[in-house]
Amino acid sequence: MGCDGGTIPKRDELVKTRKKAEEKxxxxxxxxxxxxxxxxxxxxxxxxxxxxxxxxxxxxxxxxxxxxxxxxxxxxxxxxxxxxxxxxxxxxxxxNYKEKSAEKGGEYxxxxxxxxxxxxxxxxxxxxxxxxxxxxxxxxxxxxxxxxxxxxxxxxxxxxxxxxxxxxxxxGEEEVNSLRMKMEERRAKEKMEKKLKKRKAEEPVNDESKKELKMDDTKSVSKQKVATNKTPAPAAKASIAALPEKARSDYSVAKDPTNSEAYKSIFTSHESAKNRPKSHWVTYNPLYF
CATH class of the missing domain: 3.30.40 (Herpes Virus-1)
Incomplete structure (x- = not known):
């Protein structure tokens, strides 16, 4: 079957085919x-x-x-x-490299x-x-x-x-992806190293400040102890005066007029105790077998 003029159509003129994708x-x-x-x-x-x-x-x-x-x-x-x-x-x-341009006619x-x-x-x-x-x-x-x-x-x-x-x-594409991964890993590593260096640079300063704080704390604690151990003289006298008479350190049984002579003779501070014979202490059942 032909067209006007006796021409015979080809297959690609009658059937539409898919166009190939454009390539670089x-x-x-x-x-x-x-x-x-x-x-x-x-x-x-x-x-x-x-x-x-x-x-x-x-x-x-x-x-x-x-x-x-x-x-x-x-x-x-x-x-x-x-x-x-x-x-x-x-x-x-x-x-001997010489750059050539296609703009000039007759040159390969x-x-x-x-x-x-x-x-x-x-x-x-x-x-x-x-x-x-x-x-x-x-x-x-x-x-x-x-x-x-x-x-x-x-x-x-x-x-x-x-x-x-x-x-x-x-x-190629795979090589570029591999290089990108290496780049990201290298940058992450460099970032971590910078952080570590910064921490190391700050550590001595922190240690010194901690030592200073500790020294200040020990000084303040020692001052508090000294302050608590030392009591003012008026306060000491007031506390001694507040104690009962028989609880004072300068109290003497022999000088107390309220005590009888029989009670005073019990103590070694009495005059009668000076001429009294001294006895030795002997334990019960000394185990002399």
Whole structure:
């Protein structure tokens, strides 16, 4: 069956098919990540910095963002709190590199050409190969160099590095999520260390103040004891005068006129007791067997 003019329709003209989802141009996406700032979308130029998630920025753009965060709707760098959260990269330039532009007619532009290379194996930093940087020194090196030349020091500057602090540049989704978890753990650890240092700094002051308080308390207690032990002379005399006559310390049985001579002779203070023979004390049943 045909249409006017004897044309025969095709299947795709009669049956509607689902449209394929639009996909990103991989080459354009790679160029955007490795040659342009993730924040300002301007070409990367030194000094170039990287965050703990492995994204590349112009340092100038990061400073402008920190000065006025409200004017930026891009949340790609929401995790950057200050310049301490970015690392200035120590890049190795390729010799005889010449930047070419497509604006000039009749000139071929190689999109794979890069200004920076790996200092060990010479691979170009263009997104085709994986690159890492050391968080401690900021030196950038390729994955192949890390695997082939294993060392505990940086391959470029010789600084001692920890392999746990190696961050992949422009990694995949899983790698970025792993870096984000490490970043949060590191920040939590730093926060706890700051709190511990603050507590340790405050502890000596608290101990000294406690010692001073204890010394003041002991002094006040000792003063109270001395005050309670010492009674004023008039008060002592008044208390002695208030006692009964026979309870006083200066009372004498021999001098008391109310006592009879027979009662006075019982005590050793009587004159008759002076000539009285003294006897020895003998216990009952001394057990002399």
């Amino acid at each position: 141009d991989k080459s354009a996406d790679t160029i955007a990540k490795w040659k342009y700032c993730a924040l300002s979308s301007t070409p990367l130029r030194e000094p170039i910095v990287a965050c703990e998630l492995g994204l590349l920025y112009n340092k100038e753009a990061v400073i402008q963002y920190l000065l006025d965060k409200d004017s930026y709707s891009n949340k790609v760098c929401a995790h950057i709190r200050g310049l301490r959260d970015v690392i200035t990269l120590n890049l190795t330039k390729k010799a 532009v190689d999109v794979q050409d890069s200004e920076y290379i790996c200092p060990v194996v010479g691979l170009e930093m263009n997104g085709k190969y994986k690159f890492y940087f050391f968080r401690k020194c900021g030196c950038v090196i390729s994955e192949r160099a890390l695997k082939e030349v294993k060392s505990d020091v940086c391959h470029k500057c010789g600084v001692e590095v920890d392999m746990e602090d190696v961050i992949v540049i422009n990694g």
